[in-house]
Amino acid sequence: MGRFRSAAVRHLSDARYIGLAYRREFGKFPDLKQPVAFNEKICRRRIMPNADFTALSDRVQARAHVGRKIGKQFLPECYLICKVLDREQYHALPHRFLMKASHGSNAELCVEDKSDYPVNLLNLLGQKWLATDFHLFERIRYYQKIDPQLIFEQLPQESMDEPAQEYRFYCFHGNGAGPRIYIEAVHRGATGSFHDYYDTDWQSIEVIESRFTSGIHRQRPAMLDDALEAAAGLSEGFGFARIDFYIGENQIRFKDISFTPGEGMMHFKTPAHDRAWGKLFEDAV
CATH class of the missing domain: 3.30.470 (D-amino Acid Aminotransferase; Chain A, domain 1)
Known part of the structure; x- marks a missing residue:
């Protein structure tokens, strides 16, 4: 039943989807x-x-x-923009950084200690983000034409x-x-x-x-x-x-x-x- 409901929602027009969400x-x-x-x-x-x-x-x-x-x-400061993080790029990143996707507002990860996030783990998360159609889930049409990329930036901190x-x-x-x-x-x-x-x-x-x-x-x-x-x-x-x-x-x-x-x-x-x-x-x- 859950899969059927999900499929039905996917086929709703954007206006209908937004209208129903607003009414709810x-x-x-x-x-x-x-x-x-x-x-x-x-x-x-x-x-x-x-x-x-x-x-x-x-x-x-x-x-x-x-x-x-x-x-x-x-x-x-921007450290890196890519679609796949290789090991050389990973090792060049600083100890702390912010990782986010270019095409979705909620796709962010604050990395306080890089040793807690091996390159394979970051790539798994990154590829999940890049494969996500944020227009489909949020019904915001201007997201459709954004090229999905990963961005690695300076972590926003006042101090350490x-x-x-x-x-x-x-x-x-x-x-x-x-x-x-x-x-x-x-x-x-x-x-x-x-x-x-x-x-x-x-x-x-x-x-x-x-x-x-x-x-x-x-x-x-x-x-x-x-x-x-x-x-x-x-x-x-x-x-x-x-x-x-x-x-x-x-x-x-x-x-x-x-x-x-x-x-x-x-x-x-x-x-x-x-x-x-x-x-x-x-x-x-």
């Missing part, structure tokens, strides 16, 4: 023809993407874009013992005005992840359901102003884009550009919050 999450179908709420607009982007989304969602091509747009100083903090910048461009930006601070711990939201003055704002937040007001990042300027630059030209950085005391490192964060399934505090964010960018793409 929120109890109603999204309006994909005339979207108003933020989640609806993000869902529509999954099936009607901007032509530029593919290149900027390709983690290899995105590095080149970041270097051109805001400068190479924002990029983590302290990981760098991840911040996500929700950048809205609408009505010809300058960008409106909200910041999500991500906190990962033994009990899961928490997501706290702030405005550009670093005042806490209520956006999502409280069960997803920590309830703690975090210290303002020392390099927040520089990160805001970089996020505004990278998101320029789009009604909305989320720019993700790792921020430490003395550095900012690019992580990702996302055009469909949460896949359009964010649990806003109220439907009014969902609609308010939807009004901040004019079009569905």
Whole structure:
């Protein structure tokens, strides 16, 4: 029965698949023809993407874009890009690194100690990632044309013992005005992840359901102003884009550009919050 259900889901159109997932999450179908709420607009982007989304969602091509747009100083060091990791390449990698796939947002592995991950193990995982059709599982059409590759980068850390903090910048461009930006601070711990939201003055704002937040007001990042300027630059030209950085005391490192964060399934505090964010960018793409 499970295999039959899986096969049936595979044959659903993207719009039907997304509609059913949305109804399961929120109890109603999204309006994909005339979207108003933020989640609806993000869902529509999954099936009607901007032509530029593919290149900027390709983690290899995105590095080149970041270097051109805001400068190479924002990029983590890249050790290797390949499809198969051979033993010579493996031995040349540093003791600690981040391994990720170019074509899927969830395909990442933080390697703190290379001796725990022999080359055969990394290749098994890497080949599993490269063989995965992330469009099929996430129904995001602009993933289809990304060339699957493995990327080995500098591990995002503030120090040897302290990981760098991840911040996500929700950048809205609408009505010809300058960008409106909200910041999500991500906190990962033994009990899961928490997501706290702030405005550009670093005042806490209520956006999502409280069960997803920590309830703690975090210290303002020392390099927040520089990160805001970089996020505004990278998101320029789009009604909305989320720019993700790792921020430490003395550095900012690019992580990702996302055009469909949460896949359009964010649990806003109220439907009014969902609609308010939807009004901040004019079009569905």
